[in-house]
Amino acid sequence: MGNERAGASPSEAASATVAALLRASALPALEARILLAHLLGWRRTELITRADEPLAAAKVALWHQLEARRLAGEPIAQLVGAREFYGLEFEVTPHVLIPRPETELLVETTLDAIAGRARPRVLDLGTGTGAIVVAIASARPDAQVWAVDRSAEALQVAARNAARLLDAQRPGGPLTLLQGDWYAPLDATSDLRFDAIVSNPPYIASDDPHLAQGDLRFEPRGALTDEADGLSAIRSIVANAPAWLAAHGMLWIEHGYDQAVAVRALLAERGFDGVRSVCDLAGIERISGGELPPSAPSARTGEIRYHL
Numbered sequence: 001m002g003n004e005r006a007g008a009s010p011s012e013a014a015s016a017t018v019a020a021l022l023r024a025s026a027l028p029a030l031e032a033r034i035l036l037a038h039l040l041g042w043r044r045t046e047l048i049t050r051a052d053e054p055l056a057a058a059k060v061a062l063w064h065q066l067e068a069r070r071l072a073g074e075p076i077a078q079l080v081g082a083r084e085f086y087g088l089e090f091e092v093t094p095h096v097l098i099p100r101p102e103t104e105l106l107v108e109t110t111l112d113a114i115a116g117r118a119r120p121r122v123l124d125l126g127t128g129t130g131a132i133v134v135a136i137a138s139a140r141p142d143a144q145v146w147a148v149d150r151s152a153e154a155l156q157v158a159a160r161n162a163a164r165l166l167d168a169q170r171p172g173g174p175l176t177l178l179q180g181d182w183y184a185p186l187d188a189t190s191d192l193r194f195d196a197i198v199s200n201p202p203y204i205a206s207d208d209p210h211l212a213q214g215d216l217r218f219e220p221r222g223a224l225t226d227e228a229d230g231l232s233a234i235r236s237i238v239a240n241a242p243a244w245l246a247a248h249g250m251l252w253i254e255h256g257y258d259q260a261v262a263v264r265a266l267l268a269e270r271g272f273d274g275v276r277s278v279c280d281l282a283g284i285e286r287i288s289g290g291e292l293p294p295s296a297p298s299a300r301t302g303e304i305r306y307h308l
């Protein structure tokens with residue numbers, strides 16, 4: 001009793017409150033609230049209603065560790081282990097790209113592309129968290145869904161997200177996960193053909209300074225850059241798509257803010273019809289795609305590989 005007004009003292013940490021920690025934090029207020037709510041397991045509203053409740057010293061010590069990691073640049077999504085995408089909460093680890101809001105455009109556009117098709121088959125190349133294909137599968141329970149990634153760690157994250165977010169009884173069945181480069185792990189002797197192929201591939205050029213900034217410093221480099229001009233993964237995906245698409249099947253790819261013209265040219269050269277790009281909310285041409293005409297070349301005569 002009696003010494004609540006004392007300055008710094010060992011008892012101060014023990015009597016710290018959310019209000020005091022938020023006041024003292026060097027983090028932007030919104031970030032501090034997200035991290036504190038995560039650490040305490042509280043709802044964001046509880047940070048207000050319970051702002052003056054004394055916190056355990058162990059929690060306060062953990063807070064200071066978490067705050068220091070964020071101040072050193074670690075992404076919020078990695079610190080809380082999750083990010084919302086298309087209204088679903090995806091597990092995120094340092095082994096996967098953090099889902100971005102602009103990638104929801106790829107989901108919406110693909111859902112439009114398969115709107116008139118029953119039990120459509122959808123393939124996601126370089127799935128990472130699985131956000132794209134799981135969001136599509138969640139909106140279209142009848143869709144049959146495949147996901148490929150080169151990273152075993154990423155596939156484990158995608159598998160957990162699919163298991164948690166998709167109904168085990170969905171008519172399209174479970175997500176099929178395959179490890180390898182682009183189309184390589186698919187069975188070339190099968191008669192499998194997709195109604196839609198989607199991808200958010202690594203499209204940042206290896207010398208782009210953004211790789212050394214912000215969240216990107218902490219994300220897997222292989223999910224961000226092709227270690228070349230930024231278009232080599234897209235070249236491989238476009239070149240081999242006709243061998244895996246059904247007649248009228250659609251390919252949609254996310255790309256960088258300045259790559260739309262080049263990606264449309266690759267699609268047109270490969271024989272795609274109706275090639276177009278769609279702008280994200282910032283007005284940037286963010287995804288490009290097209291439809292495979294029924295007459296397009298489609299034999300599986302070995303995969304065409306570009307650098308990567």
Ligand code: GLN
Binds near residue numbers: 202
């Ligand atoms: N959209 C990401 C970024 O620029 C890059 C993702 C990617 O390379 N596929 O931050």
